[in-house]
Amino acid sequence: MTQKTTKRQCTTNCTESVTCVGETDLELEEFSFLWTVKHYSAVRELKESIKSPVFHGSPKLNHAWQIEMFPKKNVEKLSFFLFLVDCGDVHHHHSKAKVVKANYQISILNADGQPAVQGAMKLMEDFDLVMTEDDCIGWGHDKLIKSTQLTNPELELVVNNELTILCKIWICGRLKKTIRNGGNNCNPPVKKRIMMAKDKVLMNIGKMFKESIGSDIEIRTNQRVLKAHKVILMAQSSVFSAMFSANMIEKESSTVEIIDFDDEIVEGMLEYNYTGATGCMQERAPELLRIAEKYDISGLKNDCEYQLVDNLNKKNAAAILIVAHTQNASYLKQRTLEFINLNKEELLKSQSFQDVLKAQADTCLLTDLYFSQQ
Numbered sequence: 001m002t003q004k005t006t007k008r009q010c011t012t013n014c015t016e017s018v019t020c021v022g023e024t025d026l027e028l029e030e031f032s033f034l035w036t037v038k039h040y041s042a043v044r045e046l047k048e049s050i051k052s053p054v055f056h057g058s059p060k061l062n063h064a065w066q067i068e069m070f071p072k073k074n075v076e077k078l079s080f081f082l083f084l085v086d087c088g089d090v091h092h093h094h095s096k097a098k099v100v101k102a103n104y105q106i107s108i109l110n111a112d113g114q115p116a117v118q119g120a121m122k123l124m125e126d127f128d129l130v131m132t133e134d135d136c137i138g139w140g141h142d143k144l145i146k147s148t149q150l151t152n153p154e155l156e157l158v159v160n161n162e163l164t165i166l167c168k169i170w171i172c173g174r175l176k177k178t179i180r181n182g183g184n185n186c187n188p189p190v191k192k193r194i195m196m197a198k199d200k201v202l203m204n205i206g207k208m209f210k211e212s213i214g215s216d217i218e219i220r221t222n223q224r225v226l227k228a229h230k231v232i233l234m235a236q237s238s239v240f241s242a243m244f245s246a247n248m249i250e251k252e253s254s255t256v257e258i259i260d261f262d263d264e265i266v267e268g269m270l271e272y273n274y275t276g277a278t279g280c281m282q283e284r285a286p287e288l289l290r291i292a293e294k295y296d297i298s299g300l301k302n303d304c305e306y307q308l309v310d311n312l313n314k315k316n317a318a319a320i321l322i323v324a325h326t327q328n329a330s331y332l333k334q335r336t337l338e339f340i341n342l343n344k345e346e347l348l349k350s351q352s353f354q355d356v357l358k359a360q361a362d363t364c365l366l367t368d369l370y371f372s373q374q
Helices: 190-210 230-236 238-245 249-253 264-277 282-295 298-310 317-324 332-341 350-359 366-372
Strands: 020-037 064-070 079-084 099-109 115-118 136-148 163-179 217-220 225-228 253-255
Touching: 020 064, 020 225, 064 163, 079 099, 079 163, 079 366, 099 136, 163 366, 190 264, 217 238, 230 238, 230 264, 238 249, 249 253, 282 298, 282 317, 298 317, 298 332, 317 332, 317 350
Parallel strands: 217 253
Antiparallel strands: 020 163, 064 079, 079 136, 099 115, 099 163, 217 225
16 A cells, blocks of 8 residues: 655745745856857868857856867767866866856757757766866867768758857856845745735825826716826827827817716726726626727726626627627637537527527628637
8 A cells, every 4th residue: 555645735924934034046147159160061171170269158257168169089970069268367277177167058050040959968077078288178079969960961950051059058156145034024025025016006096096186187977077197098098198199179178078988987997097907897897898999998908808708608698799799809709709609509599699699680790600610
């Protein structure tokens, strides 16, 4: 009988139950170098090695590197080595192999610029170490690829008589250690702090709308006058932006009249522009979708579509399909057609469903429904 192993579960917030919290992080610097060897057919016949230009990582470390290719080091295979030719401000003796702690990877690219032959990522360690006559420390691949593979036209490694090599280096820097208080003195995680800051900003902007702080525009509905801010409306709606930028009556009078929607919908639209949410979304999503479409408020329109998809059922599917079609809500329309097709046997027998669709006979809605079933 095998014994089951269970994962240990933390029943409390660990940072609240300890005195101190410590972190250890490794500084990493990643950089890459692309080297193209031209006239490769002639180069591979040379007896000496071929060296790349010297390249550097970042000014922080100031190391200088160079790739060396040995076309004739091994008759059957091609060799590549990466050399550390200058340590910058780091003084060393060549008898010490680990001047830097790093990983490296050398690849040969194909015609699409993708690594077709890729050496394994390797750590710069003693057993890979090679030395040059001028005491440069190097590491590499003694047998990266067979010569027959390199010239195989199907692999497309030599393109227009050019060979392209990519070298990536990951240098390990210092280990950074930090310690901070635990318990109630522990700072919240970064993501939580960002969310808290965003929520605070939205709350303050929403307060400006609710309390009419510094308002400079009036929105007149059938029965109310709502005060708002031009800059907020312009940021959320291309229609309001054009309205307040051009020489239109709304700009001159600082008044906008919206009487084709009831008061709750207009207020809900304004509330969303300030806070990204509105209390009437659950019950009034279809009307909010219409006002979002009219004033080109993309965030509100998207949220209305999501809400209506969540509310989809067999009783309202036809009505929601019509709303989606008339308000150019492509996501809502697609999801509603999918729902109808999943339940088509029952829905197509429903007289109420057929009546709603027949009322739209002059549109292309029935055609869309037909082709969605193919």
